[in-house]
Amino acid sequence: MDSLKFHHDPEENYSYSHMANPLDPEEFRRQGHIMIDFIADYYKNIEKYPVRSQVQPGYLRKSLPESAPLHPEAIETILRDVHDHIVPGITHWQSPSYFAYFPSSGSIAGFLGEMLSTGFNVVGFNWMSSPAATELENIVMDWLGDMLQLPKSLLFSGNGGGVLQGTTCEAIVCTMAAARDQILSRIGRDNIGRLVVYGSDQTHSALQKASQIVGINPNNFRAIKTTKSTEFALSPELLRLIICSDVEKGLVPLFLCATVGTTSTTSIDPLGELCDVAKDYGMWVHVDAAYAGSACICPEFRHLIEGVEGANSFSFNAHKWFFTTLDCCCLWVKNPSALIDSLSTNPEFLKNKASDSKKVVDYKDWQIALSRRFRALKLWLVLRSYGVVNLRNFLRSHVNMAEVFEKLVEENKRFEVVVPRKFAMVCFRISPSAISKDPSDDNENVMINEVNCKLLEAINASGNVYMTHAVVGGIFVLRCAIGATLTKGKHIVMAWKEVQGHADAVLRMYQSF
Ligand SMILES: *Cc1c(COP(=O)(O)O)cnc(C)c1O
Numbered sequence: 237m238d239s240l241k242f243h244h245d246p247e248e249n250y251s252y253s254h255m256a257n258p259l260d261p262e263e264f265r266r267q268g269h270i271m272i273d274f275i276a277d278y279y280k281n282i283e284k285y286p287v288r289s290q291v292q293p294g295y296l297r298k299s300l301p302e303s304a305p306l307h308p309e310a311i312e313t314i315l316r317d318v319h320d321h322i323v324p325g326i327t328h329w330q331s332p333s334y335f336a337y338f339p340s341s342g343s344i345a346g347f348l349g350e351m352l353s354t355g356f357n358v359v360g361f362n363w364m365s366s367p368a369a370t371e372l373e374n375i376v377m378d379w380l381g382d383m384l385q386l387p388k389s390l391l392f393s394g395n396g397g398g399v400l401q402g403t404t405c406e407a408i409v410c411t412m413a414a415a416r417d418q419i420l421s422r423i424g425r426d427n428i429g430r431l432v433v434y435g436s437d438q439t440h441s442a443l444q445k446a447s448q449i450v451g452i453n454p455n456n457f458r459a460i461k462t463t464k465s466t467e468f469a470l471s472p473e474l475l476r477l478i479i480c481s482d483v484e485k486g487l488v489p490l491f492l493c494a495t496v497g498t499t500s501t502t503s504i505d506p507l508g509e510l511c512d513v514a515k516d517y518g519m520w521v522h523v524d525a526a527y528a529g530s531a532c533i534c535p536e537f538r539h540l541i542e543g544v545e546g547a548n549s550f551s552f553n554a555h556k557w558f559f560t561t562l563d564c565c566c567l568w569v570k571n572p573s574a575l576i577d578s579l580s581t582n583p584e585f586l587k588n589k590a591s592d593s594k595k596v597v598d599y600k601d602w603q604i605a606l607s608r609r610f611r612a613l614k615l616w617l618v619l620r621s622y623g624v625v626n627l628r629n630f631l632r633s634h635v636n637m638a639e640v641f642e643k644l645v646e647e648n649k650r651f652e653v654v655v656p657r658k659f660a661m662v663c664f665r666i667s668p669s670a671i672s673k674d675p676s677d678d679n680e681n682v683m684i685n686e687v688n689c690k691l692l693e694a695i696n697a698s699g700n701v702y703m704t705h706a707v708v709g710g711i712f713v714l715r716c717a718i719g720a721t722l723t724k725g726k727h728i729v730m731a732w733k734e735v736q737g738h739a740d741a742v743l744r745m746y747q748s749f
Pocket residue numbers: 338402403404405406440442495497498499524525526527553565
């Protein structure tokens with residue numbers, strides 16, 4: 237019936253000649269230019285939009301038709317709807333006044349690399365399916381590993397190797413599965429219920445998710461307590477105590493996730509000492525440097541991953557603070573065959589001479605899915621377009637701006653920096669003494685947190701800047717994470733003015749009670 241209707245449609249006479257082929261090169265050129273212009277204008281005008289989207293849940297269904305169109309629509313029409321209906325529901329991660337979560341620092345090179353990769357649209361599951369996809373990934377991972385001064389044992393040029401995953405969550409699932417199968421092949425598959433996973437109470441929830449997926453008994457997941465006095469770093473002594481007590485109970489230590497740059501406060505776990513403890517128990521150590529790994533290409537930050545040579549794997553997200561579009565998690569492992577043993581399959585339809593020769597990497601065996609994107613291309617474009625020197629300087633400029641913001645907070649008696657800044661993120665709040673006459677009283681703490689929570693909500697409702705929060709050691713902190721590529725010094729000054737203005741209003745409200 238529908239096809240009949242389509243046949244008699246008056247719009248049939250409209251010229252959609254390119255519909256004969258959805259990949260018509262000339263039409264691609266025309267629409268592609270329109271799209272680039274649209275995105276360039278978006279970046280140019282990005283400061284006109286509220287940073288955090290102000291829409292209410294369900295807003296979009298009210299504006300869009302109830303079903304997909306039967307007939308073609310022009311790109312111009314579609315982009316008008318993007319402008320009218322989609323952009324209001326966008327939280328502008330590329331805005332220079334975006335300071336929430338962690339940055340997703342975009343760049344021309346990252347964008348163009350993504351575009352090129354999408355243009356080729358290859359599915360590089362094994363070497364044969366697009367040799368360049370695998371070989372470029374091998375090369376870029378060694379380049380990056382050298383930039384981070386990772387030990388040779390984690391690089392292809394040693395006996396390890398790197399792979400691009402979508403996200404840190406996937407990287408941890410894969411390494412934990414490898415660790416699990418390595419141990420279970422020694423002690424027997426039916427011992428899975430005895431395996432224990434360790435992290436701190438600051439470790440990203442990705443670790444817990446991975447444990448759930450990999451089949452770890454939920455009672456054997458340890459989030460070891462950290463404290464403000466040690467800047468929320470995982471204590472090697474405490475780790476050892478807890479492992480000892482687990483071993484006494486007949487449990488088997490499996491996996492430790494150490495973090496460089498935790499999500500709440502960018503705390504740094506002491507890698508060297510933690511790896512020493514783990515070594516005594518034969519555990520797999522993964523280093524999660526999702527955010528802060530980028531900074532370690534600067535010599536002045538490299539010491540923060542000292543001790544990484546004792547770890548089994550290391551990952552960081554190039555899609556956070558490294559000018560590469562989502563998604564792009566860089567993972568290196570010391571023993572790729574552990575990954576492969578756990579994740580490989582060998583179906584008939586993928587058999588080929590190159591794989592049989594064992595002279596190539598088949599990345600399908602290093603990840604969860606079979607299909608995979610040509611992500612190395614965008615990383616390669618980023619590295620080549622900017623060069624190591626500029627990449628370091630971009631990162632340093634963000635760190636410098638964070639230093640400025642930190643100083644502004646410190647110089648204002650009403651505010652305090654809650655945890656010393658390590659990279660380009662400042663954790664701060666209105667000082668207890670500005671809110672309460674007796675800040676040491678525990679009941680007062682609730683109010684202190686409430687005032688800071690109100691402050692954050694007021695800041696974000698303004699639409700002028702966007703920051704998010706964390707609760708650490710019972711303290712509600714505002715996080716100002718600097719790293720959006722368009723951010724300049726003036727945006728930091730403006731952000732601080734915004735914070736102060738709202739603090740005036742919020743404090744007045746409380747003091748009038
Ligand atoms: C962002 C972040 C993650 C999660 O990264 P995904 O790529 O989204 O899985 C994990 N760990 C840390 C420390 C992070 O900051």
